[in-house]
Amino acid sequence: MSKAAEIDIVSVSKVYGTTTAVHGISLKIPAGSYCCLLGPSGCGKTSTLRMIAGHETISSGDVRLGNTVVTDFPPARRGTAMMFQSYALFPHLDLLDNVAFSLKMKGVDRDTRRAKALTMLQLMQLEPYANRRPAQLSGGQQQRVALARALITDPEALLLDEPLSALDPFLKIRMRAELKKLQTTLGITFVHVTHSQEEAMALADIIVIMNDGRIEQAATPRDVFERPATGFVARFMGHHNVISGRVSAQYGELITIDVPAGGSFTATGEPMQDGLVDIAIRTDRVRIGEAEELGYGFTGIVSNVEYHGATVKITVAGAGFEDFNVILSDVAFFASPIKIGEAIPLSWNAADAIVLGRIEK
Secondary structure, three states, X not given: OOOOOOEEEEEEEEEEOOEEEEXXXXXXXXXXXXXXXXXXXXXXXXXXXXXXXXXXXXXXXEEEEOOEEXXXXXXXXXXXXXXXXXXXXXXXXXXXXXXXXXXXXXXXXXXXXXXXXXXXHHHOOOHHHOOOOHHHOXXXXXXXXXXXXXXXXXXXXXXXXXXXXXXXXXXXXXXXXXHHHHHHHHOOEEEEEEOOHHHHHHHOOEEEEEEOOEEEEEEOHHHHHHOOOEHHHHHHHOOEEEEEEXXXXXXXXXXXXEOOOOXXXXXXXXXXXXXXXXXXEEHHHOEEXXXXXXXXXXEEEEEEEEEOOOEEEEEEEEOOEEEEEEEEEHHHHHHOOOOOOOEEEEEOXXXXXXXXXXXXX
């Protein structure tokens, strides 16, 4: 079994000319964990991955792998391996020589490197295809070859840049399970860049959500799902409705905000100075029915209904919100179907409305 390394990113920035792509981020990725860097295009996640790998220079700050500061090390000396989005396989080489290529560059003799490459292909269940060329393989098989080639150097950390983006939806789900199984088997640190919320939730021990070159939240999937740190996280993950307003009253942990359309809503959170604030309500905790307490509901017009199989997503406009979402079970929905254009009352429990933090810019 390979050894795993903790990755410690300390106040790391990346500046391209006059543009700052990554703003002084700090992050500890525990040894042997599966970490997903998640966020929209241009948020800095790939630049961060490339700085860990050594394929991008660090403008300021340090990267530490285990006990070693690797900031100025070339990629080959870092103890990491990177799997690129394009797989970058050599079309003229068979699978054995593709996988063994990095060992060839290190001067390992032919028999030794091919024997180790065969072991890696066995791990990926590709041994019967050892003498084939990449063009003779499916997309999922090509991905496994790229993984074998990255892992043959016995890295302490494997870095993956959107490794599933080229695959069809069914194969993505299958390969997702294989990646998780592989990481668990090898026990090494995986850092995986993705823009898919579902992918990150399914794979990660720790999800790092980035926005505009900053880390908005780094937490377990459950924490991200149940307690998003900021309005951006809540909106990006899509499991919460976010209401923005100005604080009008505070009673202990209860905070009331006024929204521009004229309504008032109450949530639970840390006391704060007056000002603009976001509150969040989980979409699956919203009920159809009148609110028992003022500040925990409103009436709106149904603007869309989407059937998702086990659940039905209902979008409602009202109280100044264009798209307030409700997730119902299919059983609840079909017991009392709702049509577009219908006016419905929505409500939620006080415990399901939480105040979100704000990130300092």
